[in-house]
Amino acid sequence: MYALEVNELRKTYGNGVEALKGISLTVEEGDFFALLGPNGAGKSTLIGIVSSLVNASSGETKVFGTSVQQQRSLAMSHIGLVPQELNFNQFEKPLEIVVNQAGYYGIPRGVALERAEKYLRQLNLWDKAENISRTLSGGMKRRLMIARAMMNEPRLLILDEPTAGVDIEIRRSMWDFIREINDQGTTVILTTHYLEEAESLCRNIAIIDHGEIIKNTDMKSLLATLDVETFVLDLRESISHCPFVEGMEIVVRDEKTLEASLPKQKSLNNLFAELDRQGVHVLSMRNKANRLEELFMGLVDKSQANGGAA
Amino acid sequence: MSSNLVWVGYVTIVRKEITRILRIWGQTIVPPAITMTLYFIIFGELIGRRIGEMGGFSYMQYIVPGLVIMSVITNSYGNMVSSFFGAKFGKHIEELLISPLPNWVILAGYVTGALARGLMVGAVVLVVSLLFTPIEVQHPLIMLSVLLLTAVVFALAGMVNAIFAQKFDDIAIIPTFVLAPLTYLGGVFYSIALLPEFWQKVSVVNPILYMVNGFRYGMLGVSDVSLAMTYGVILIAGGILFFTCLFLLNRGTGLRT
DSSP: OEEEEEEEEEEEOTTSOEEEEEEEEEEETTOEEEEEOOTTSSHHHHHHHHTTSSOOSEEEEEETTEETTTOHHHHHTTEEEEOSSOOSOTTSOHHHHHHHHHHTTTOOHHHHHHHHHHHHHHTTOGGGTTSOGGGSOHHHHHHHHHHHHHTTOOSEEEEESTTTTOOHHHHHHHHHHHHHHHHTTOEEEEEOSOHHHHHHHOSEEEEEETTEEEEEEEHHHHHHTOOEEEEEEEESSOOSSOOOOTTSEEEEEETTEEEEEEETTSOHHHHHHHHHHTTOOEEEEEESSOHHHHHHHHHHHHHHHTTTOO | OOHHHHHHHHHHHHHHHHHHHHHTHHHHTHHHHHHHHHHIIIIIIIIHHHHOEETTEEHHHHHHHHHHHHHHHHHHHHHHHHHHHHHHHTSTTHHHHTSSOOHHHHHHHHHHHHHHHHHHHHHHHHHHHHTTOOOOOSOHHHHHHHHHHHHHHHHHHHHHHHHHOOSTTHHHHHIIIIIHHHHHTTTSSSOGGGSOHHHHHHHTTOHHHHHHHHHHHHHHSOOSSOHHHHHHHHHHHHHHHHHHHHHHHHHTTTTOO
């Protein structure tokens, strides 16, 4: 059974904007699935329809085989949602917010209090449980929304840019938490603009643009299609001219930094050996952009050049 | 759908609403108590002494039921409209919209919250009135049933307002331009028997007249309208508003895009 099954889903808003143009998609149970796309691509509309906040114009959405349109209540009992925007009452306390959320799923107060402690502790919020929520930092507020979404222990957790504006340390701790949840069997759908996040966490991916799915595959296969990778090389000494290595494109960024673009079939050993032979010594190296980011940009550019359909 | 979901969900909404009312008691309970105390002092004590009797009671006693029901009306309406619209504006209504709770439970929870505030304020106003004049309740069951049903009707009306409201101005228009005039002209301060015939006829189309007089009958035993009409108007208005709210919630009007 699929955790999520979307068939020919369309959404046209009242102002005539066609946000989804008949998309179909499946997410396997237990998967860690990335839903990527530029701003305005239709990701949030899709998540809105799955979580019943947006009414579809046509098509069907099933969560663990239950139709969101036909049996909303049962379908919603499987879902936990972490939305993009803060949507809790900032005058309430974190403990109140998460315990109330459990109540909306019919979870008795005693159980809700136990779960609240468990998830607020896991997300390092327990010592803030009785503070007024608006006094929490941005990162804490985001973690509070994750704790709230976990209160019904959902089979499908949807995270819409959960780490936006969060510092790297907290972001990594959030990744660990979400990874653990997924390891325990919860299906996770993640949208993010940090492609490094999607690459490191997700096993399958769909890229959506202009309301259409332009790529839907597993992460490994997608990354394998990357033809050229660009590396930034920091040099020990300044160079006066750009070195030449056959079959690779090398650009001088400044006198102590080079950018080298390598086709997939070329080895990094060749590059280093050739640079060494020309007296260029490399101190350190990093990817110019995340691999997924390069692919993503390529796919989206191609889609936009084709007027929306890749 | 399990009965556990319905009951726990309902109790959670009610608890949340009552917590909110008590947390901001300075905005919810105190202002109506002060306003009503001023009404009792000015209309009941100072002006009322010159007016004399009305309906066989001192003017102060005559206006007590009207002022109690007026505060119940404005507070049950006000609680619903400010709480539900506030949740919509702050987007935390989404906590409920993505939950498995059916819409009728959400409606029942919010209505009960609004009812709770109406009753709390009504009780405070009644206690304040007892500082000014003794009251002997004639028909407690009628008094209580009219009070509860009236609070429910105005809670439902507040929900309709909150569903359609898009900005804070929209939740102020109805209370200011519709509710307040209808309440003041609904016999809170006078018997419609005092009005010229034409205005008596106009007054009978005001639904609040029936609620004020029904409550006054329960408390003092006098009324300008029949009890059957009071219950009829309240039940019809409540039924229409209940189904309107449910229809709007099921459709997602103003809530789901």
